[in-house]
Amino acid sequence: MNLETVLDVRHYSDGLFSFRTTRSDSIRPFKAGQFTMIGMADDDVLRAYSIASPPSADALEFLSIKVPGGPLTERLQHIQPGDQIEVGDRPTGTLVTDNLTEGRRLWCVATGTGLAPFLSIVQDPSTFEKFSEVILTHTVRTVAELAYRELLESLPITYYPTVTRESFERTGRITARMESGALWTDLGVDPWHPDVDRIMDCVCSSIRPSAINSPPMVSNMEPIGRRVSSCKSVRL
Numbered sequence: 001m002n003l004e005t006v007l008d009v010r011h012y013s014d015g016l017f018s019f020r021t022t023r024s025d026s027i028r029p030f031k032a033g034q035f036t037m038i039g040m041a042d043d044d045v046l047r048a049y050s051i052a053s054p055p056s057a058d059a060l061e062f063l064s065i066k067v068p069g070g071p072l073t074e075r076l077q078h079i080q081p082g083d084q085i086e087v088g089d090r091p092t093g094t095l096v097t098d099n100l101t102e103g104r105r106l107w108c109v110a111t112g113t114g115l116a117p118f119l120s121i122v123q124d125p126s127t128f129e130k131f132s133e134v135i136l137t138h139t140v141r142t143v144a145e146l147a148y149r150e151l152l153e154s155l156p157i158t159y160y161p162t163v164t165r166e167s168f169e170r171t172g173r174i175t176a177r178m179e180s181g182a183l184w185t186d187l188g189v190d191p192w193h194p195d196v197d198r199i200m201d202c203v204c205s206s207i208r209p210s211a212i213n214s215p216p217m218v219s220n221m222e223p224i225g226r227r228v229s230s231c232k233s234v235r236l
């Protein structure tokens with residue numbers, strides 16, 4: 001583990017914040033979509049965090065939930081610029097575009113903090129060498145939780161936010177919009193086809209009750225078929 005200095009912190013809601021830290025030379029190179037471990041440095045609580053910044057960035061960026069009573073985030077949410085936290089020096093993980101077979105269009109389907117790995121992926125130039133089109137969907141409970149909205153709107157991707165518990169231009173679970181066909185109609189694209197589309201998803205366990213004892217972040221990069229059924233357990 002490595003000590004890194006907090007550079008800045010941004011709070012979006014009482015359940016969500018992001019922060020940047022320094023990136024020491026001892027942090028090994030990583031691929032967009034990978035995760036590392038985070039801790040407060042004065043106890044042995046460590047948790048996995050997707051790196052939200054792209055591999056080329058000088059700093060590391062993370063997007064975090066605030067779990068009431070959570071062993072890490074009850075404390076982590078109070079970090080301030082200048083504080084030091086522990087950051088694992090060996091990022092790892094398989095939610096990377098290298099694990100996808102060749103396709104034309106990449107779909108990144110995120111809920112809540114599941115946005116984090118895709119923030120890295122959509123800011124990584126290699127993504128656009130592999131895919132001519134990138135669509136990112138982000139579903140959250142409240143408009144305030146549409147973190148990084150301005151950044152995502154400025155990138156050469158199609159950004160498709162939906163909100164479940166407040167009025168917004170698009171409301172409801174992403175799975176409902178898939179089942180009704182609204183997702184494809186809204187975007188003016190054909191439904192997923194194995195020749196064209198590759199899908200990555202990152203959905204949090206708290207909205208996937210059947211997976212409570214599994215790792216909170218789920219990725220499934222199999223072509224089309226099981227994608228929709230995997231998302232059906234999403235409850236926002």
Ligand SMILES: Cc1cc2nc3c(=O)[nH]c(=O)nc-3n(C[C@H](O)[C@H](O)[C@H](O)COP(=O)(O)OP(=O)(O)OC[C@H]3O[C@@H](n4cnc5c(N)ncnc54)[C@H](O)[C@@H]3O)c2cc1C
Binds near residue numbers: 035050069070117216
């Ligand atoms: C590979 C991987 C990558 C991860 N990346 C991130 C990330 O980028 N950002 C992030 O906030 N968390 C991420 N997590 C979850 C993270 O490791 C911690 O669980 C989280 O920070 C809460 O820690 P805690 O000690 O406060 O509570 P914990 O004891 O870890 O969790 C308490 C409860 O909160 C739920 N929970 C934990 N994390 C989340 C979440 N992100 N969204 C919804 N419910 C959650 C758990 O299912 C559990 O029921 C990741 C987990 C894995 C396995």
